[in-house]
Amino acid sequence: MRIVVALKQVPDTADVRIDPERNTLMRDGVPSIMNPFDAYALEEGLRWRDALGGEVVAITMGPPQAEEMLREAISIGADRAVLLTDRAFAGSDTWATSNTLAAAVRKLGGAELVFAGKQAIDGDTAQVGPGIAASLDWPQVTFVGRVREISGGRLLAERFVEGGFEVVECPLPAVLTMLKDANVPRMPSLRGKMRARTADIARWGRGDLELAPEETGLDGSPTRVVKIATPEARAGGEIHRGSPEELARILADILLGGEAGE
Amino acid sequence: MHYHLPEDILAIRDLCADIGRKHIRPVREELDRENRFPTEIMKVLADSDMFRIYIPEAYGGLGLGALALCIAAEELSRVCAGVATTYAANALGAMPILLSGSEEQKKRFLPDLADGRKLAAFALTEPDAGSDAGGIRTKAIRDGDHYILNGTKQWITNGGEAKIYTVIALTDPDRGPRGASALIVEDGTPGFSYGKKEDKMGIRASATRELIFEDCRVPAENLIGREGTGFMVAMKTLDNSRPGVAAQAVGIAQGALDEAMIYASQRRQFGQRIDSFQGIQFMLADMATQIEAARALVYCVARMIDGGAKKFEKEAAMAKVFASDTAMRVTTDAVQILGGYGYMKEYPVEKMMRDAKITQIYEGTNQIQRNVIASALIRETASREK
Ligand SMILES: Cc1cc2nc3c(=O)[nH]c(=O)nc-3n(C[C@H](O)[C@H](O)[C@H](O)COP(=O)(O)OP(=O)(O)OC[C@H]3O[C@@H](n4cnc5c(N)ncnc54)[C@H](O)[C@@H]3O)c2cc1C
Numbered sequence: 001m002r003i004v005v006a007l008k009q010v011p012d013t014a015d016v017r018i019d020p021e022r023n024t025l026m027r028d029g030v031p032s033i034m035n036p037f038d039a040y041a042l043e044e045g046l047r048w049r050d051a052l053g054g055e056v057v058a059i060t061m062g063p064p065q066a067e068e069m070l071r072e073a074i075s076i077g078a079d080r081a082v083l084l085t086d087r088a089f090a091g092s093d094t095w096a097t098s099n100t101l102a103a104a105v106r107k108l109g110g111a112e113l114v115f116a117g118k119q120a121i122d123g124d125t126a127q128v129g130p131g132i133a134a135s136l137d138w139p140q141v142t143f144v145g146r147v148r149e150i151s152g153g154r155l156l157a158e159r160f161v162e163g164g165f166e167v168v169e170c171p172l173p174a175v176l177t178m179l180k181d182a183n184v185p186r187m188p189s190l191r192g193k194m195r196a197r198t199a200d201i202a203r204w205g206r207g208d209l210e211l212a213p214e215e216t217g218l219d220g221s222p223t224r225v226v227k228i229a230t231p232e233a234r235a236g237g238e239i240h241r242g243s244p245e246e247l248a249r250i251l252a253d254i255l256l257g258g259e260a261g262e
Numbered sequence: 263m264h265y266h267l268p269e270d271i272l273a274i275r276d277l278c279a280d281i282g283r284k285h286i287r288p289v290r291e292e293l294d295r296e297n298r299f300p301t302e303i304m305k306v307l308a309d310s311d312m313f314r315i316y317i318p319e320a321y322g323g324l325g326l327g328a329l330a331l332c333i334a335a336e337e338l339s340r341v342c343a344g345v346a347t348t349y350a351a352n353a354l355g356a357m358p359i360l361l362s363g364s365e366e367q368k369k370r371f372l373p374d375l376a377d378g379r380k381l382a383a384f385a386l387t388e389p390d391a392g393s394d395a396g397g398i399r400t401k402a403i404r405d406g407d408h409y410i411l412n413g414t415k416q417w418i419t420n421g422g423e424a425k426i427y428t429v430i431a432l433t434d435p436d437r438g439p440r441g442a443s444a445l446i447v448e449d450g451t452p453g454f455s456y457g458k459k460e461d462k463m464g465i466r467a468s469a470t471r472e473l474i475f476e477d478c479r480v481p482a483e484n485l486i487g488r489e490g491t492g493f494m495v496a497m498k499t500l501d502n503s504r505p506g507v508a509a510q511a512v513g514i515a516q517g518a519l520d521e522a523m524i525y526a527s528q529r530r531q532f533g534q535r536i537d538s539f540q541g542i543q544f545m546l547a548d549m550a551t552q553i554e555a556a557r558a559l560v561y562c563v564a565r566m567i568d569g570g571a572k573k574f575e576k577e578a579a580m581a582k583v584f585a586s587d588t589a590m591r592v593t594t595d596a597v598q599i600l601g602g603y604g605y606m607k608e609y610p611v612e613k614m615m616r617d618a619k620i621t622q623i624y625e626g627t628n629q630i631q632r633n634v635i636a637s638a639l640i641r642e643t644a645s646r647e648k
């Protein structure tokens with residue numbers, strides 16, 4: 001069984017700053033990490049490989065330095081990794097990114113499963129996993145909190161929804177996007193680290209993926225970021241003190257614009 | 263200090279630091295308080311291949327040698343010496359097989375130890391034979407294709423938790439130490455049971471327990487080397503493992519210095535950070551210098567072993583004495599720098615000071631190490647004068 005895990009390198013901070021001129025994230029000086037949700041996707045892939053046999057291939061689309069994260073994936077247990085990197089990929093939105101990742105899955109010769117994180121903590125779109133499924137025309141199960149079973153060409157997963165979870169059955173191949181809590185990501189092993197240091201990481205560009213210019217990168221991106229703005233800090237509320245009666249009156253005054261009677 | 267450590271060893275250091283941060287630090291206080299064996303952490307160490315580093319590749323290990331083991335022991339001790347002792351005692355238990363075991367014994371026992379599926383322990387000490395290991399009384403009398411083991415071993419690290427024990431016993435009691443032999447005894451062998459678990463001052467996460475042998479029948483093929491070589495096997499084992507104890511001591515000391523540095527930068531008295539007082543600064547400077555000197559000596563001895571040296575008992579003893587005395591001094595000073603807070607269990611230096619003490623005692627007390635060093639010196643001088 002081939003299991004592909006789609007990973008993204010993201011800045012290691014919850015509050016990235018935005019370059020007001022260029023409307024892009026300011027990444028300089030911010031260390032990069034594997035997107036936290038993706039660590040659960042990788043672990044889920046490794047578990048099913050360990051249980052069912054086969055290989056885990058880690059893929060990412062990103063700049064050359066994303067190779068570092070792929071080596072980390074190998075140190076944790078991925079069998080091999082592919083870096084999709086090309087100037088032609090620059091400016092990809094979620095649509096173009098999904099196309100590009102899906103093309104890589106095809107070039108790998110397909111897969112039984114693709115795992116991705118629920119969303120990336122920098123863009124927060126939660127669209128790339130579903131996008132890959134759409135591009136491959138495979139079923140998708142998003143927000144997966146637990147994969148119960150994979151057998152006989154089908155899988156059974158719990159997908160978390162407001163107030164509970166749905167148990168979804170679906171045929172393979174399929175794309176799953178994983179939540180935290182789905183598992184406990186393992187640590188790298190020493191043998192993994194030793195292997196990661198010397199592993200050959202394949203690099204594929206647009207040509208390798210047989211994508212037309214309008215299928216990837218800026219030209220393949222129907223959406224444009226027109227503006228990124230930081231919301232105005234909300235003004236502090238008013239604080240009133242007094243007896244319950246007094247406070248009720250004050251509140252009523254505010255709500256009714258001073259029309260509260262006796 | 264830059265020690266130009268090779269990549270594999272740096273990877274061990276990073277991994278152990280990571281494990282320390284994620285898996286040990288959050289529970290160390292609880293393990294210490296509850297005297298609880300760190301089963302889950304041993305599993306993490308096994309999954310990370312840490313039990314492979316000192317076992318040759320032919321038996322499922324990575325064959326990375328003494329320096330690699332020292333780095334792992336140091337880094338784990340920096341967070342919790344109780345966990346580190348539990349880990350390192352496996353190397354101690356495996357050492358007789360590694361050094362003197364037959365090919366068949368290595369194939370039979372080492373792969374499980376490399377995987378971390380089984381833990382190991384080394385059993386020499388008895389109630390009446392500590393420093394004077396030659397005074398052991400446990401007997402292993404040959405009976406057909408078995409040895410019948412009778413006696414009690416005391417204070418055995420990983421006792422009750424390990425599955426594989428290397429035990430030193432007398433096969434020829436009349437010959438004293440010359441009649442000692444090393445045997446591999448597996449958990450579950452009829453006649454082998456565990457006695458009381460000790461309630462210790464420090465390294466409380468580690469299990470220290472009695473082994474009781476009552477007509478315990480051990481297959482003769484579990485004899486390590488030849489009959490009568492047991493004492494030699496034990497001494498060689500200890501020579502090889504002492505740099506690991508020294509590395510633990512360096513780690514404990516470093517952990518205490520780390521805490522003292524942070525505390526001294528945050529604590530204010532007399533309107534200033536206490537690390538602005540020269541009295542504190544000089545203490546910190548001495549602590550750091552002593553730690554670095556100890557670390558340099560330990561790494562040097564480990565490299566000497568990895569380089570294939572045949573004799574290193576003196577150097578191994580020097581590393582153990584120097585590093586463990588340093589750990590005791592540095593942890594005491596760290597408590598001092600934290601003042602009243604340092605004396606409280608809420609702060610980790612209190613535990614570190616208790617943990618440090620064992621490194622001056624086990625695997626040969628520091629008095630015994632000084633004996634080893636002095637007799638080597640006297641021998642060397644005598645051979646020069648000839
Ligand atoms: C927590 C813990 C874990 C242990 N783990 C193991 C283990 O896994 N396997 C194992 O076999 N043993 C183990 N031991 C035993 C340990 O190795 C012994 O405690 C140690 O060798 C000292 O022996 P003793 O405690 O009997 O002290 P003693 O030998 O009774 O010594 C008492 C004091 O006398 C001093 N002394 C003794 N002889 C001399 C001398 N000739 N000259 C000067 N001073 C001397 C000693 O230095 C010491 O200060 C462990 C002990 C502890 C406390």
Ligand SMILES: Cc1cc2nc3c(=O)[nH]c(=O)nc-3n(C[C@H](O)[C@H](O)[C@H](O)COP(=O)(O)OP(=O)(O)OC[C@H]3O[C@@H](n4cnc5c(N)ncnc54)[C@H](O)[C@@H]3O)c2cc1C
Nearest residue numbers: 529530531532536539540541542598599600601602603605
């Ligand atoms: C078990 C216990 C019982 C106690 N009982 C009592 C009690 O009954 N009543 C009571 O009032 N107090 C009590 N204390 C408090 C005790 O007196 C203080 O802990 C002690 O005075 C040190 O103060 P500190 O812990 O705040 O350390 P700090 O003053 O913060 O000192 C931290 C470190 O900085 C050093 N330092 C501070 N200033 C300087 C300087 N100018 N130059 C150089 N070094 C400096 C100190 O020597 C120490 O090493 C008790 C403390 C303990 C631990």
